[in-house]
Amino acid sequence: MTTLTTTYLGLSLRNPLVASASPLSQTTDDVRALADAGVGAVVLYSLFEEQIRQQEVADYELVAMHEDSFGEATSYFPDVDIVAGGATPYLRHLENCAGAVDIPVIGSLNGASLDGWAQCARQMQDAGAAAIEVNPYAVPGDVRVAGASIEQRHVEIVHAVKSAVTIPVAMKLSPFFSATGTMCRELDAAGVDGLVLFNRFLQPDIDIETLTVGPSVTLSSPVESGIARTWIAILRGRVKASLAATTGVETGADVVKYLLAGADVVMTASALMRHGTGYATTLLGELTGWMERKRFASVDEVRGLLALGDGVDAAQYERAGYVAALTHAKDMYGDFLVRS
Amino acid sequence: MTRTTIDGNEATVHVAHRLSELCAIYPITPSSTMAELADDWSAKGRANIWGTVPTVIEMQSEGGAAGALHGALQGGALSTTFTASQGLLLMIPNMYKIAGELTSAVLHVAARSLAAQGLSIFGDHQDVMAVRQTGFALLSSGSVQEAHDLALVAHAATLRSRIPFVHFFDGFRTSHELNTIDLLDDAVLRAMVPESLVHEHRMRALSPERPFVRGTAQNPDVYFQARETVNPFYAATPGIVQEVMDELAGHTGRAYHLVEYAGHPEAERVVVIMGSGGETTQETVDHLVAQGEKVGVVRIRLYRPFPAEELVAAIPATARVIGVLDRTKEPGSGGEPLYLDVIAALSAAYSEGRIAAMPRVVGGRYGLSSKEFTPGMVAGVYAALAAERPPTGFTVGIVDDVSRTSIDYDPTLVIEDEETLRAVFFGLGSDGTVGANKNTIKILGEDPNRNAQAYFVYDSKKSGGSTVSHLRFGPHPIKAPYLVGSAGFVGCHHFGLLDKLDVLGLARPGGVLLLNAPMPKEEVWDALSAPAQSEILAKGLQLYAIDADSVARGAGLPGRTNTILQTCFFAISGVMPREDAIEAIKKSIRKTYGRRGPEVVRRNEAAVDATLAQLNRIEVPQNVTSQRSPRPVVSQEAPEFVRTVTAAMMSGRGDDLPVSALPVDGTFPSGTTAYEKRRISDIVAQWDPQGCIQCGNCAFVCPHAVLRSKFYDSAALDGAPEGFESAPLNAAGLPQSRYTLQVYTEDCTGCGLCVEACPVHPIPGSTRKAINLSADEDVMERGVTNVGFFESIAQNERARVDFGTVRGAQFLQPLFEFSGACSGCGETPYLKLLSQLFGDRLTVANATGCSSIYGGNLPTTPWTRNAQGRGPAWSNSLFEDNAEFGLGLQIAADVHTRLARERLAMLRDQVGGDLVDAILAAPQIRESELAAQRTRVEELTRRLEGVEGPVAQDLRSVADHLVRRSVWIVGGDGWAYDIGSGGLDHVLASGQNVNILVMDTEVYSNTGGQSSKATPIAAVAKFAAAGKSVAKKDLALQATAYGSVYVARVALGADPQQTLRAFREAESYDGTSLVIAYSHCIAHGIDMSKGLEQQKRAVNSGHWPLMRYDPTIRDRGENPFFLDSPRPTIPLSEYIYKELRYRMLRQTAPEEAERLLGLAQNAVDQRWAVYEEMATRGASQFIPDARKKKS
Incomplete structure (x- = not known):
């Protein structure tokens, strides 16, 4: 009998497949469908504090610009605290989802200020989130900002959120740190309960016909999974925090690879968006089939089998992988292409 | 005891809510705030002094509110209402009942003018004087503190006397004045309104446990005697009121009397007055007595039952002349009511020997419609009383050069306390100046050693209107209920206002002038006009400037300059230590905006922090350096009335107009907005002739009629100014024709609806369209030149235009233009379309509301006329009667059309049989048919010139009716769904050939967003703060049920073609037509530039299904119900x-929102199913139109 149960952030999950933050969790029915398809947990789409703040200002302007401007009416709306509940729709959704399914529902939070991170996290906890995934998604466009300050900011966020809530807190990271491992260890030391590796940046594209820059949304593909897999393999056993793999899951095989590298859970949105929510059942079926074929009884047996392991030099591991990859490329494409 | 700074409305409801179990309410300016606060407090669970939360119920009209009040009182509930003006008039029938049944109740009234020759929202005593005969006691407050205190007196006295009370105070002047007052504690209220009185009131209620009958029909044998039974109660009431006042004095130290005298103990001249004018009079009397004059004032607090004995006793025996001032007008009477009451009281006393001599008593009128009543005017009255033969029936405050009633006065007299500082701020409605000043006054009023007062003056425009804030503060209580005439600090928060209003006239010599100047500090002085520079130099003003708009933009709050300029005021004036002031402002920001969210607070605080570094003292040179004069208010080519009368009103000099300048019957010329040229927006529409496909969409949706299209022969371009834009006409068969879409840039509000409506992106992928908004000053100025040339090009003939299409309709001249409606208004495009389609034969009956305000609020009116001098005839009767009023107009037209046809037939031999037959037989549906008929009637007029006799005379007086008139009844949902619903229903059922346009904003827009029966489920509105939980009335479906009514539901932003079609079908239908038009509104809380997009969503979601019901189709045996929008x-x-x-x-309330959303979605689905089913029925399944067809 194959057992898929696993533990992530201290939470018991029925399997290691987690639906990551995406538009697939917009409604309670969406989340119920994910649960029905078999995922072990759901990370809700992200609450963007900045959006809430912008909406606050926009709502304020809608109210304020007509106030006290005409003798017949000094205002046009009842005197209610309209923005105290800027996050309310999200929290209400979180509450509904948490009540609708028997798997953990994790809130995803993109804050704008330390106070905001802490306040929103507390509200999510109150709304019934099983855990919080903090997502400091930001492309530092200010060329004067030093890397150290960005890293420091990540640690501060963990401190702020951890001190605000009692439920577990994971952080979704960018792969673009000069020393990813050190960053992860610092976050680990700051008390983060999980690391989600890695975030993808939806980078704007250029339309050469209209000469405009516009948003570009592309789903991830397995070729993008290497960097996350590598870092998970390296971090396995080197941090206390749970490790979640995300990006580039297309088949059950991709799930297996992440587990072998050392992931506690494997997250996917692109595959589910590409193939539909029910595809989670397929992925789990493929995982189970592979385990049965390879005679693994539990996920725990699989996890980290191909991780770097204690005593192995990470640089050597990476170097080895790099050299092997170069050699492989030379075999396939010839020497010239690789050198150029 | 708690000190606070609030306005008269809040001061009143602060007591009323605590002493009531029920508030039956309906919004009407200037009393609405009382109802809103009561509703707000109850919604938040605020209890009365007995621990229960008062029930607040919004009714469909004041008549309804009075009915509910009457019922609740008979049911034993302590009940109140808040109203004014026409609202109070609608309560009169119930007031007689309530008083006749000796029922304890209080009506709180913000006293306001009545609609006579024109409506006015402002204050005087015409409304309360119109109820003085109902049997209610009338108690008058003259200040904010009094409104608070006497509200309690009224509630306590009514329970003790069983006489119902009207407690009133002056609309706007007291209702809207902020002043520092001491609040009454609950303990005082409890002591003065003991529960035993409440229980007695309840015991008088209807109850099956102790049944009786109240409200019988009485006959000649006993009615008279029964009417006399109440006399002892009225006789006892003045004593009871005084007793209550004395108790109040015991609790608070604030003593009031039914009648109060102040002044010289041996006064020879005495003024009798009521309301806030009494404060001014008393202040002036103090000044005059100090100067040795023997004058005095008697202030009346209890007006009914009239305290005749107390009045006589209050007047010093030395009084030689009594001047009674009434804030009302009773044309044709022997004098105004208070004057007559005083005469009667004194005459009785004299004839009975209670006084030795009868003083001379004269009456005067003052302060109608919030006309200023100043110390200068009061001194003028005393001076007039000193004459050998003092005038009576006089007026003060105006120049009456017709009946010579007005007395002279010194407008420059200032008697204000030197320790009271005075400041005036000129702002725009949208910049937050008033809100900031309200904060300022509250900050200042928090100091226990300081008193503060603020009053705000708004202009008549809903967009781009100016505001003037008048602030006073100082160590002594401020009793000056009139505008600041001389200020030590003048803030001009919009540079352009310097050229439009007399900003500097209010600055006292040596005072401070703070300018919000959009330019570097070095350029500020040179940017001023020569007269402005001259006045600054003459008065030695200290000049400060800041580019507050730039600071606001930097803080992420573009256009919100309020806190920035507030900070400047504190920094410059030094009224508080600078650091304390800044902290107080920030504290106020946190308090005011905290519930709007932390980002709003952060940005406002950032604006404050960035202010002082940008504030500059401007060095004033010795001499005037500017060559610039302000633009004339109106063009010199404007008609004389506009140049002399309208322009005076526009520039804030309307007070100076003499009586002779004004029409005797409220009749004003059409089309005066065309002369106003307000330039309220820095961004204006700019046309791209190359990219434009000439579809007409932009002109169709423009709420302000600033986009005009013409096509013309290219030869017409001879002499065109450089930069006049045109394009080849995009139409087959007219190769030599050019097309111009002209933007009237000075009238453009920059709302952006045209950009949204434009379907073209001339540069693929670019966001630019064929019409865009531009901030380029050259675009504005070029527009001015080009409009002049454009107007010289002939208007396209209607016969050459296909106005069955949006494309064609753009060439029809709008006869509704440049209104003062909100920028991007969702209503006005419909009115403009009405004027384009039917304007030269259109009569409009306009319900009171937004459309009557932007449509008919002086100084200027947007309804205009064409080159032939024809155009919409417009009138506003009332709020509640518009359908009936319009029906009357239609019937008058029918009567005179019939008369004209009869007379024409009688003159067959004189004017020619062919012509008579042609006129009588002419169809008048198509434009060509109407044009032909107009030609025939012109010919008839010519032929009639030689015909004598009474029949010809008669025909001449009605001949214009031979061209079919188009009568439209228009109004908003407050009228159609609520207050005018009964009348509208009756007109729909009348079968008469009249057209109705309901511009449905789903809320009372004009009075500030109160819920109506058109408000949809799940929406929040005032009086529905917890979300409307009853579905919107389906007026369209109700109307279709009659079978004889043409019905359409339209949304111009979703389907302009369907709108156009519906308007034309409705107008041509020989019967009653109802068009219900979706009108986006500022009260929806949307970006108004996206109003059309929101209209599409309303339709696409099924909230606003487009439909038409045409009874003529049913008569043809086909399905008359058309569902014009897709699923x-x-x-x-x-x-x-x-x-x-x-x-x-x-x-x-997310859970409630979810619940209501579910219900609302369900309602949408169900209604759609019903509509779909109706759209597929056979004709026989609809009610037939059973009216007799005209032969």
Whole structure:
């Protein structure tokens, strides 16, 4: 009998497949469908504090610009605290989802200020989130900002959120740190309960016909999974925090690879968006089939089998992988292409 | 005891809410705030002094509120209402009943003018004087503190006397004045309104446990005697009121009397007055007595039952002349009511020997419609009383050069306390100046050693209007209920106002002038006009400037300059230590904006922090350096009335107009907005002739009629100014023709609806369209030149225009233009379309509301005329009677059309049989048919010139009716769904050939966003703060049920072609037509530039299904019900959550929002199913139109 149960952030999950933050969790029915398809947990789409703040200002302007401007009416709306509940729709959704399914529902939070991170996290906890995934998604466009300050900011966020809530807190990271491992260890030391590796940046594209820059949304593909897999393999056993793999899951095989590298859970949105929510059942079926074929009884047996392991030099591991990859490329494409 | 700074409305409801179990309410300016606060407090669970939360119920009209009040009183509930003006008039029938039954009740009234020759929202005593005969006691407050205190006196006295009370105070002057007052504790209220009185009141109620009958029909044998039974109660009331006042004095130290005298103990001249004018008079009397004059004032607090004995006793025996001042007008009477009452009281006393001599008593009128009543005027009255033969029936405050009633006075007299500082701020409605000043006055009033007062003056425009804030503060209580005439600090928060209003006239010599100047500090002085520079130099003003708009933009709050300029005021004036002031402002920001969210607070605080570094003292040179004069208010080519009368009103000099300048019967010329040229927006529409496909969409949706199209022969371009833009006409068969879409840049409000409506992106992928908004000053100025040339090009003939299409309709001249409606208004495009389609034979009956305000609020009116001098005839009767009023107009037209046809037939031999037959037989549906008929009638007029006799005379007086008139009844949903619903229903059922346009904003827009029966389920509105939980009335479906009514529901932003079609079908239908038009509104909480997009969502979600019901189709045996919009393509949530009115509920009560959303979606689905079924029925399944067809 194959057992898929696993533990992530201290939470018991029925399997290691987690639906990551995406538009697939917009409604309670969406989340119920994910649960029905078999995922072990759901990370809700992200609450963007900045959006809430912008909406606050926009709502304020809608109210304020007509106030006290005409003798017949000094205002046009009842005197209610309209923005105290800027996050309310999200929290209400979180509450509904948490009540609708028997798997953990994790809130995803993109804050704008330390106070905001802490306040929103507390509200999510109150709304019934099983855990919080903090997502400091930001492309530092200010060329004067030093890397150290960005890293420091990540640690501060963990401190702020951890001190605000009692439920577990994971952080979704960018792969673009000069020393990813050190960053992860610092976050680990700051008390983060999980690391989600890695975030993808939806980078704007250029339309050469209209000469405009516009948003570009592309789903991830397995070729993008290497960097996350590598870092998970390296971090396995080197941090206390749970490790979640995300990006580039297309088949059950991709799930297996992440587990072998050392992931506690494997997250996917692109595959589910590409193939539909029910595809989670397929992925789990493929995982189970592979385990049965390879005679693994539990996920725990699989996890980290191909991780770097204690005593192995990470640089050597990476170097080895790099050299092997170069050699492989030379075999396939010839020497010239690789050198150029 | 708690000190606070609040306005008269809040001061009143602060007591009324605590002493009531029920508030039956209906919004009407200037009393609405009382009802809103009562509703707000009850919604938040605020209890009365007995621990229960008062029930607040909004009714469909004041008549309804009075009925509910009467019922609740008979049911034993302590009940109140708040109203004014026409609202009070609608309560009169119930007031007689309530008083006749000796029922304890209080009506709180913000006293306001009545609609006579014109409506006015402002204050005087015409409304309360119109109820003095109902049997209610009338108690008058003259200040904010008094409104608070006497509200309690009224509630306590009514329970003790069983006489119902009207407690009133002056609309706006007291209702809207902020002043520092001491609040009454609950303990005082409890002591003065003991529960035993409440229980007695309840015991008088109807109850099956102790049944009786109240409200019988009485006959000649006993009615008279029964009417006399109440006399002892009225006789006892003055004593009871005084007793209550004395108790209040015992609790608070504030003593009031039914009648109060102040002044010289041996006064020879005495003024008798009531209301806030009494404060001014008393202040002036103090001044005059100090100067040795023997004058005095008697202030009346209890007006009914009239305290005749107390009045006589209050007047010093030395009084030689009594001047009674009434703030009302009773044409044709022997004098105004208070004057007559005083005469009667003194005459009785004299004839009975209670006084030795009868003083001379004269009456005067003052202060109608919030006309200023100043110390200068009061001194003028005393001076007039000193004459050998003092005038009576006089007026003060105006120049009456017709009946010579007005007395002279010294307008420059200032008697204000030197320790009271005075400041005046000129702002725009949208910049937050008033809000900031309200904060300022509250900050200042928090100091226990300081008193503060603020009053705000608004202009008559809903967009781009100016505001003037008058602030006083100082160590002594401020009793000056009149505008600041001389200020030590003048803030001009919009540079352009310097050229439009007399900003500097209010600055006292040596005072401070703070300018919000959009330029570097070095350029500020040179940017001033020569007269402005001259006045600054003459008065030695200290000049400060800041580019507050730039600071606001930097803080992420573009256009919100309020806190910035507030900070400047504190910094410059030094009224508080600078650091303390800044901290107080920030504290106020946190308090005011904290519930709007932390980002709003952060940005406002950032604005404050950035202010002082940008504030500059401007060095004033010795001499005037500017060559610039302000632009004339109106063009010199404007008609004389506009140049002399309208222009005076426009520039704030309307007070100076003499009586002779004004029409005797409220008749004003059409089309005067064309002369106003307000330039309220820095961004204006700019046409791209190359990219334009000439579809007409932009002109169709423009709410302000600033986009005009013409096509013309290219030869017409001879002499065109450089930069006049045109394009080849995009139409087959007219190769030599050019097309111009002219933007009237000075009238453009920059709303952006045209850009939204434009379907073209001339540069693929670019966001630019064929019409765009531009901030380029050259665009504005070029527009001015080009409009002049454009107007010289002939208007396209209607016969050459296909106005069955939006494309064609653009060439029809709008006869509704440049209104003062909100920028991007959702209503005005419909009115403009009405004027384009039917304007030269249009009569409009306009319900009171937004459309009557932007349509008929002086100084200027947007309804205009064409080159032939024809155009819409417009009138506003009332709020509640518009359908009936319009029906009357239609019937008058029918009567005179019939008369004209009869007389024409009688003159057959004189004017020619062919012509007579042609006129009588002419169809008048198509434009060509109407044009032909007009030609025939012109020919008839010519032929009639030689015909004598009474029949010809008669025909001449009605001949214009031979061209079919188009009568339209227009108004908003407050009228159609609520207050005018009964009349509208009757007109719909009348079968008469009249057209009705309901511009449905789903809320009372004009009075500030109160819920109506058109407000949809799940929306938040005032009086529905917890979300409307009853579905919107389906007026369209109700009307179709009659079978004889043409019905259409339209949304111009979703399907302009369907709108156009519906308007034309409705007008041509020989019967009653009803068009219900979706009108986006600022009260929806949307970005108004996206109004059309929101209209599409309303339709696409099924909230606003487009439909037409045409009885003529049924008569042809086909299905008359057309569903013009496709099945819903988006869920309701996608539509509603784009609007703040719905989002508010989702954010404050998410569970309830979900529940109501579910119900609303269900209602949409169900209605759609009904409509779909109706659209597929056979004709026989609809009610037939059973009216007799005209032969």
